[in-house]
Structures are given as structure tokens and as C-alpha cells.
Amino acid sequence: MLTTLLSGDLPRSRVLAVVLLAILAGLVLAPFVFPGTRSLNVAAKVAVFVLLVASYDLLLGYTGIVSFAHTMFFGIGGYGVGIAMAKLGAGWVSLALGIALALSLSAALALAIGLLSLRVRAIFFAMITLAVASFFQILASQLSGFTGGEDGITYKLPDLLLPGTKLVEMPLLGVELNGRLASYYLVVLAALACFLALLRVVNSPFGRVLLSIRENEFRSEALGYRTVTYRTAANCIGALGATLAGVLYAIWLRYTGPDTTLSFNIMIDILLMVVIGGMGTMYGAAVGATIFVVAQNYLQDLMALASAAAKGVPLLPGLLHPDRWLLWLGVLFIVCVYYFPTGIVGKLRAK
Amino acid sequence: MAAVEHPVLETHGLTVRFGGHVAVNDVSCAFRPGTLTAIVGPNGAGKTTYFNLISGQLRASGGRVSLFGEDISGLSAPQRTRRGIGRAFQLTNLFPRLSVLENVRLAVQARAGIGRDLFSMWHSHVELLEKAEHCLHRVALAEKRDTVASMLPHGDQRKLEVAILLALEPEVFMFDEPTAGMSVDEVPVVLDLIHHVKALGDKTILLVEHKMDVVRSLADRIIVLHQGELVADGEPEAVIASPIVQEAYLGIAQEAAHG
Ligand SMILES: Nc1ncnc2c1ncn2[C@@H]1O[C@H](COP(=O)(O)OP(=O)(O)OP(=O)(O)O)[C@@H](O)[C@H]1O
Ligand SMILES: [Mg+2]
Numbered sequence: 001m002l003t004t005l006l007s008g009d010l011p012r013s014r015v016l017a018v019v020l021l022a023i024l025a026g027l028v029l030a031p032f033v034f035p036g037t038r039s040l041n042v043a044a045k046v047a048v049f050v051l052l053v054a055s056y057d058l059l060l061g062y063t064g065i066v067s068f069a070h071t072m073f074f075g076i077g078g079y080g081v082g083i084a085m086a087k088l089g090a091g092w093v094s095l096a097l098g099i100a101l102a103l104s105l106s107a108a109l110a111l112a113i114g115l116l117s118l119r120v121r122a123i124f125f126a127m128i129t130l131a132v133a134s135f136f137q138i139l140a141s142q143l144s145g146f147t148g149g150e151d152g153i154t155y156k157l158p159d160l161l162l163p164g165t166k167l168v169e170m171p172l173l174g175v176e177l178n179g180r181l182a183s184y185y186l187v188v189l190a191a192l193a194c195f196l197a198l199l200r201v202v203n204s205p206f207g208r209v210l211l212s213i214r215e216n217e218f219r220s221e222a223l224g225y226r227t228v229t230y231r232t233a234a235n236c237i238g239a240l241g242a243t244l245a246g247v248l249y250a251i252w253l254r255y256t257g258p259d260t261t262l263s264f265n266i267m268i269d270i271l272l273m274v275v276i277g278g279m280g281t282m283y284g285a286a287v288g289a290t291i292f293v294v295a296q297n298y299l300q301d302l303m304a305l306a307s308a309a310a311k312g313v314p315l316l317p318g319l320l321h322p323d324r325w326l327l328w329l330g331v332l333f334i335v336c337v338y339y340f341p342t343g344i345v346g347k348l349r350a351k
Numbered sequence: 352m353a354a355v356e357h358p359v360l361e362t363h364g365l366t367v368r369f370g371g372h373v374a375v376n377d378v379s380c381a382f383r384p385g386t387l388t389a390i391v392g393p394n395g396a397g398k399t400t401y402f403n404l405i406s407g408q409l410r411a412s413g414g415r416v417s418l419f420g421e422d423i424s425g426l427s428a429p430q431r432t433r434r435g436i437g438r439a440f441q442l443t444n445l446f447p448r449l450s451v452l453e454n455v456r457l458a459v460q461a462r463a464g465i466g467r468d469l470f471s472m473w474h475s476h477v478e479l480l481e482k483a484e485h486c487l488h489r490v491a492l493a494e495k496r497d498t499v500a501s502m503l504p505h506g507d508q509r510k511l512e513v514a515i516l517l518a519l520e521p522e523v524f525m526f527d528e529p530t531a532g533m534s535v536d537e538v539p540v541v542l543d544l545i546h547h548v549k550a551l552g553d554k555t556i557l558l559v560e561h562k563m564d565v566v567r568s569l570a571d572r573i574i575v576l577h578q579g580e581l582v583a584d585g586e587p588e589a590v591i592a593s594p595i596v597q598e599a600y601l602g603i604a605q606e607a608a609h610g
Contacts, residue, residue: 004472007472008472008474008475200469200470200472201469203472203473203474204468204469204470204471204472204473205460205465205466205467205468205471205473205476206466206467206468206469207469207473208453208456208457208460208466208473209457209460209466211446211449212446212449212457215446215447215448215449216444216445216446216447218408218444219444219445219446220446220457221427221428221429221432222406222408222428222429222432222438222440222444223429223432223457223458223461223515223519224429224430224432224433224461224462224519225429225461225466226427226429226430227429230466
């Protein structure tokens with residue numbers, strides 16, 4: 001049962017198994033163990049980014065495709081929900097319509113980019129994705145009637161998913177069972193299901209062909225695999241995964257804007273998460289995304305504590321001042337990449 | 352019997368130019384089933400290039416390749432492989448970071464045509480795994496199935512290359528110096544295997560080989576390439592005895608042996 005769920009791709013390291021279980025338990029129990037708006041926001045973001053990074057790992061880690069268009073597909077999901085909710089009204093039908101349109105647009109774009117440019121050398125492909133993604137950013141800021149421009153769009157959701165909706169009168173373990181909770185679990189469970197689906201894809205016969213392309217495309221062709229088709233298919237699946245992540249994020253935030261979806265800063269974050277976690281492992285996406293998002297949100301607090309504790313010691317309080325958090329995040333990454341060139345998961349499995 | 356059968360593979364005036372250099376020049380030749388044809392010639396004669404033109408890694412500047420009487424010149428390398436042209440490369444060409452077994456299993460999977468299956472687990476296809484293990488067994492690599500391909504010693508990598516070809520179960524087997532760089536005790540495994548493929552009786556085998564004793568023991572026919580041209584074609588003994596081979600090929604082989 002577990003083997004089928006994980007597609008036979010078990011953690012293969014006790015520490016990794018514990019870490020993954022902890023992440024899963026943390027996400028599932030977050031509303032009860034880490035109450036508070038902020039921690040629930042962090043938990044939801046972790047769930048969304050696990051899916052986003054895993055879908056990127058399919059491209060980079062498994063197929064060896066370098067794409068910079070992943071945030072574009074993330075954004076298509078976000079704007080699909082946002083525009084549908086804002087323009088068509090906050091009903092389930094318009095939500096479904098928004099999602100379906102976003103998925104179709106992403107699939108069509110990924111197919112077009114793939115067919116037009118996956119034949120060319122990897123570096124050109126990367127450039128083309130960069131160009132298309134930049135174009136999309138400009139488009140989103142220009143069509144402000146639809147997208148809200150730089151301000152983005154705020155919208156309502158179907159009642160069931162709104163914080164004001166009480167599902168049950170009685171609170172459970174001190175937690176109110178409202179629409180906010182429902183939307184949290186929708187996000188977490190959908191992300192988990194999509195993650196498991198991606199895990200199946202990379203462990204299917206198709207996924208093995210992707211690995212062979214990453215390893216030696218020339219040889220893969222000589223075996224009879226038409227690699228352009230496979231790479232294009234991988235590109236589409238990765239894009240759909242990113243789109244769904246965007247959909248979930250838009251449902252959680254009830255806001256879609258350039259900074260939460262299309263920004264190249266997010267693209268860089270995705271790259272860092274996949275590298276830190278371990279490329280070509282899927283679980284690396286889960287570990288990398290969790291560490292990154294949590295560090296992004298709590299490093300400052302931690303540093304404030306450390307800085308206060310180091311009072312009196314020369315230099316240290318200054319270095320540990322919360323304003324230096326970006327510096328320390330950078331140091332953390334360099335250390336990570338230096339000591340774990342195969343990522344955290346690669347390191348854990350090597351033992 | 353074999354001689355009267357229709358050729359499986361034919362090249363008609365096959366030519367390729369690299370800039371001004373004609374690497375394969377107007378080569379016409381037919382290969383029949385059940386026959387092992389050795390292709391010999393000095394270094395740079397165009398043997399590997401000729402192979403590349405047949406298996407589709409390279410597009411011809413002129414001429415045609417046909418398989419079972421059908422022109423396949425316009426087909427890509429993967430299409431030709433799926434039609435039954437299998438190739439073992441001269442320069443070992445593996446999936447370096449995958450296991451030995453997975454290298455072969457990918458070939459078995461390609462042959463089974465299930466690469467587009469997104470939903471099943473790769474290891475639930477037990478029959479493919481068994482087939483792959485069988486191929487490894489045939490080249491005496493079964494014990495090293497879990498080793499990463501790049502960690503194999505050179506001789507084992509050459510064997511793996513052959514196991515991959517075997518796994519493709521092609522109609523046309525193309526071996527490009529399969530024993531090059533192998534130690535003396537490793538060579539018989541590969542030669543036995545080629546013998547075995549020959550004994551199947553209906554396969555078309557092309558073998559590029561420098562070692563004359565190997566050619567003598569295996570070949571039904573020898574063709575000689577020299578500076579891209581086909582200069583001799585016939586029974587092994589007759590071709591080996593011909594002046595052009597003595598001069599163009601064996602002269603160089605002896606030089607190499609002495610140098
Ligand atoms: N892609 C290429 N571009 C330019 N020249 C090439 C290319 N491939 C082969 N050649 C040239 O074509 C000629 C034939 O090379 P080929 O590799 O076919 O020889 P060969 O008979 O296989 O030699 P060997 O016995 O050393 O393997 C050589 O002069 C080589 O330099
Ligand atoms: Mg050669």
C-alpha cells in the first residue's frame with residue numbers, strides 16, 4: 001500500500017524517512033499545533049512550494065532541462081483563479097472554469113515552447129524560456145484591467161473557503177472549524193496528491209526514459225526513444241504541476257499579483273530549493289522547499305533571539321542583527337551547496 | 352541457401368561529405384540475413400561513418416539506405432532502431448550514472464515500446480527486468496548488475512555495450528570493434544555471443560573489426576573500405592589474399608603491431 005502510494009520510491013534512509021514524516025505531520029497538524037495566522041501562512045506556502053519545486057525537479061533533476069519559465073506557469077495558475085473569481089463571480093463553476101482555462105493555456109504554451117525549441121541546444125532553450133517569461137510579466141502588468149497590474153487582484157472565493165464561514169459551531173481542540181481551515185486542508189491535500197502523482201510519473205517507464213535523456217540523449221535516441229517527444233511531454237507535465245501550485249496558492253492567499261507568482265525572485269528561490277534539497281530525487285523538493293520557506297520566515301526571529309543572547313560580546317550582536325538575515329540565508333546556502341553537492345537527500349542516501 | 356534470400360539491408364551509392372572531405376564515397380552493398388559481413392579498412396577509412404549513415408546518426412549527402420526493400424533514408428535514428436537496426440558503438444556510449452542493469456533495462460523497455468507509459472511503476476514490469484538480467488548474464492556481467500555504469504572497468508563497459516545491443520533484439524546487428532581495448536580473457540565472451548547471434552540463422556550482422564584472426568573465424572564475407580570507397584568484397588580468404596588488402600590494410604596493421 002505504502003509502496004504503491006510512493007510508487008516504490010522509498011526514502012532509502014532512516015533520517016530522510018523521519019524528516020519526511022515530520023514535514024507531513026507538521027503540515028497536517030499545523031492548525032492544531034502551530035496556531036496563529038502567520039504559522040498557518042507559512043505551512044500553506046510550504047505545501048504549495050513542495051509541489052512547485054517538485055514539478056521543477058521533473059524538468060531539471062530528471063530530464064536535465066533548464067527552464068526559467070516555471071514562475072510563468074505558476075502565475076498562469078494564480079491569475080487563472082484570480083481573474084475567474086474577480087470577473088465571473090466567486091462560485092465553484094467559475095473556479096473550475098478558471099482552473100481549466102489556466103491548465104489548458106499552460107499546456108498549450110509548454111507544448112509550443114517545447115516543440116519550437118527543445119530541438120535546439122540547452123542554452124538556447126533556457127534563453128527562450130527566459131524571454132517568454134519576461135514577455136508574460138510585461139503582459140500581466142500591461143493588461144491591468146484584467147490582472148490589476150502591479151497591484152494584483154484581490155477576490156472572494158466560494159463561501160466554503162472563506163474565513164467567515166463556520167463549518168461546525170463547536171471548536172475542536174480550541175481551533176475554530178471555519179472556511180480558512182477548509183481551504184488550508186484543500187491546499188495541503190491537493191498538493192500532497194499532486195506530489196504523489198509526480199512521484200509516480202518519475203518512477204514510471206516514461207520517467208526512466210527522462211533519466212536516460214538526462215544521462216545521454218544520443219544513446220537514448222539510439223535505443224529508439226524519440227527524445228524530443230519525451231522532453232516536450234516532460235515540459236508539459238512540469239508546467240501543469242506549476243500551474244496547479246499557482247491555483248492552490250491563489251486559493252490560499254485570495255490575492256494574485258506579480259510578486260507572489262511571476263517574479264524572477266521566485267524563480268531563483270525554486271532553483272535554490274531544488275539544489276539544496278537534492279536534484280532528481282523528488283523528496284529533495286519537499287525537504288528543500290520546507291527548509292527554505294521556514295528559514296525565509298523565521299530566520300529573522302531566530303536572529304533577534306541570538307542577537308539578544310549575544311549582548312555584551314563584541315561584534316556578534318551586530319552580525320546577528322535581524323537586518324542581516326539575507327546575509328545569513330546566503331551563507332546557509334553556500335554552506336549547503338558546498339557540503340552537500342548532491343543536496344540534502346543525496347547526502348542522506350549516500351550514508 | 353542464405354545467398355539466394357533477399358537482402359535485409361542495402362546501401363545504394365551512399366555518400367557523405369564533411370566539407371571537402373568525402374568520408375564515405377558511393378558505397379553500394381547488400382547484406383543478407385544469416386550472413387556476417389566483416390567490414391575492414393585502415394583507421395579513418397570511413398567504417399564508423401558508414402555505420403552512422405546506416406543507423407541514422409548521420410544524414411547522407413547522397414545515396415540511399417533501404418531496409419527490407421523500403422527506403423529508410425529519411426527516417427531518424429530512433430525510427431530506424433524501432434525498425435530493427437541495432438547498433439553497438441565503437442566509443443562506449445552508456446548512461447554513466449545509471450546502474451548496469453538499468454542501462455540494459457532501458458533497451459529492453461525501448462524494444463517493448465512502453466516508454467510512454469506514465470502510470471505504471473517501472474519495476475512492476477518484471478518481465479523486462481528478467482530479460483535485462485538475461486542479457487547481462489549472456490555477457491557475464493550478471494554479478495555487476497547494481498554497479499554504476501561509469502564505475503565499470505573498460506572491458507566491462509564494452510560488454511555492457513554489447514548487452515544493450517542484444518537487448519534491442521534487432522534484425523540487423525552492427526558491431527563496431529566490439530572487442531577493442533578488451534583484455535585477452537574477456538574477448539571470448541563477446542566472440543561467443545556473436546557466434547550465438549549468427550547461429551540464430553536469420554540475423555544480418557555487420558562487424559567492424561581490426562583483428563584478422565577474429566575476422567577469419569567469424570566472417571562469411573568481407574568488404575574492404577579504403578578512403579571511403581568500397582575496394583573489395585567477397586569470400587574471406589579471397590579478400591584477405593587480394594593485393595589491395597595486403598597493401599592497404601594489412602600493411603598498416605603490421606605497422607601498428609610493430610610500432
Ligand atoms: N562528424 C565528422 N566531421 C568531420 N569529419 C569526420 C566526422 N566523422 C568522421 N570524420 C572523418 O571521416 C573519416 C572517417 O572516419 P571514421 O571514423 O568513419 O573512420 P573508421 O574507419 O571508423 O576509423 P577507425 O578504424 O579509426 O575507427 C576520418 O577522416 C574522420 O576524421
Ligand atoms: Mg571507427
